[in-house]
Amino acid sequence: MSTIKDVAEAAGVSIATVSRALHGQPRVSEATRRRVLTVAADLRYVASPSAAGLATGLTHAIGVVAPFVNRWFFAAIVHSAEERLRRAGYDLLLYSLGTEAEERRRAFSGALLRKRVDGVLVLGLHPAEDEVAALSAAGGPVAIVGKDVPGWASVRIDDRAAAGCAVRHLLDLGHRRIGFLGGETDDPLGSTLPGDRRAGYHAELSGAGLPADPALEAVGGFTVRGGYAAAERLLQLAHPPTAIFAASDEMAIGAVQAIRRAGLRVPLDVSVVGLDDHEMAEVMDLTTVAQPVGAQGELAAEMILTALAEPGRPLPAVTVPTGLVVRGTTSRPTRRS
Structure with a gap:
């Protein structure tokens, strides 16, 4: 069975470069990436997520903290974010808090997510200052949907x-x-x-x-x-x-x-x-x-991916537009009404 070391030797690059190339990470030229992918395919090498984490310090997972997953809005956001993250080679770890204060404390303390994810997506919650500070200190970029939080990327409506x-x-x-x-x-x-x-x-x-x-x-x-x-x-x-x-x-x-x-x-x-x-x-x-709704999940995921690829880039705060859609449940009041 081929190892990442075999791929690195055959491609003439370091093990870290192989890991970055296979997981779509920056600092790898397109020519090198193609060469690594070709060698990996020839050797029938399949990258190990745990090995990739050791080589790059990345888990290739994004944590999602949501109050519920059985309600349409949150489910739609998670679905669209997961699709975008999956295309980039990331898994999604979902934490559903409900209304339990203890679950929220664990999630926002940062201890639950530290070293398990590369970034965090927060949905529909309004974190207090101490929660913002704790989750920010856990490492990795944070994006939030539904609220503008200084220091985090955000996407919301008015x-x-x-x-x-x-x-x-x-x-x-x-x-x-x-x-x-x-x-x-x-x-x-x-x-x-x-x-x-x-x-x-x-x-x-x-x-x-x-x-x-x-x-x-x-x-x-x-x-x-x-x-x-x-x-x-x-x-x-x-x-x-x-x-x-x-x-x-x-x-x-x-x-x-x-x-x-x-x-x-x-x-x-x-x-x-x-x-x-x-x-x-x-x-x-x-x-x-x-x-x-779906676009907000995809945009938040894109913000996290951009922050991972370009750590020094300012985190954006985006307010997306809304618009009236007139259908059949509204009309002028009648004499009876």
């Missing part, structure tokens, strides 16, 4: 502006009693997203001269079931809303079902607009504010 776009659409249609489905004010994940989307809702109402009515706001927990229950509560008001803005498409889908089961029509009796452009949004004919 949540306030996206929410404002949804509410503005309903206001332009003539709705004045607009309900809101969102998350807990004190988010257990430490994310600013629920608060930012609620703030965008309030800002648009204020701009239209409409006071915020706490009775029109309900917590849906960013799930279909939660959106259904929250919409039910709003529909039972003495003066229910003529339109609902749900801060995620999953809550919006639940709201549509609740409205229909109450014997009302969408959008003639109650309009609904969501946010995300979930993979089911088009099937449900849901009006929404679309964000490029």
Whole structure:
């Protein structure tokens, strides 16, 4: 069985150069890379990940820290990031934290990831200053999706502006009693997203001269079931809303079902607009504010790969655009509504 030493001797290069060439690392000319690949194929040599780590100090793995993996947004981000990393020869190590404080402490301490990954991708969390410092000290670049953190690469949307776009659409249609489905004010994940989307809702109402009515706001927990229950509560008001803005498409889908089961029509009796452009949004004919979810995962992965290849390069902070997609769940309020 051939070894990496055999490949290095046959190609006339060092063992470290062979390792870099086989794993797509920088500081190897294209001619040398082709020669090494040809020799490795002739000798039927298969690179060992552990041996590569010893030679280069790299694990060829990227850690992903996410609160959940069974929710669409996080699953879509992980899928797109994994595809990009796999093409570059990297494996992905996934850490799903849930809402457990101890799991979060372990992940952000850096001890869990140190020497196991070359970089870290953080999804949908808002790390405290001490967590940022600890994870940064673990070694390797860090990229985050959903938040701008100094010292880390980041990719996000403007949540306030996206929410404002949804509410503005309903206001332009003539709705004045607009309900809101969102998350807990004190988010257990430490994310600013629920608060930012609620703030965008309030800002648009204020701009239209409409006071915020706490009775029109309900917590849906960013799930279909939660959106259904929250919409039910709003529909039972003495003066229910003529339109609902749900801060995620999953809550919006639940709201549509609740409205229909109450014997009302969408959008003639109650309009609904969501946010995300979930993979089911088009099937449900849901009006929404679309964000490029898959592109955010791929872009974050690309940021980590660039930082590994060019360590001195400044880490970027990118805000990707969102846009209103009008479908069949919104219309002008009717006399009945």
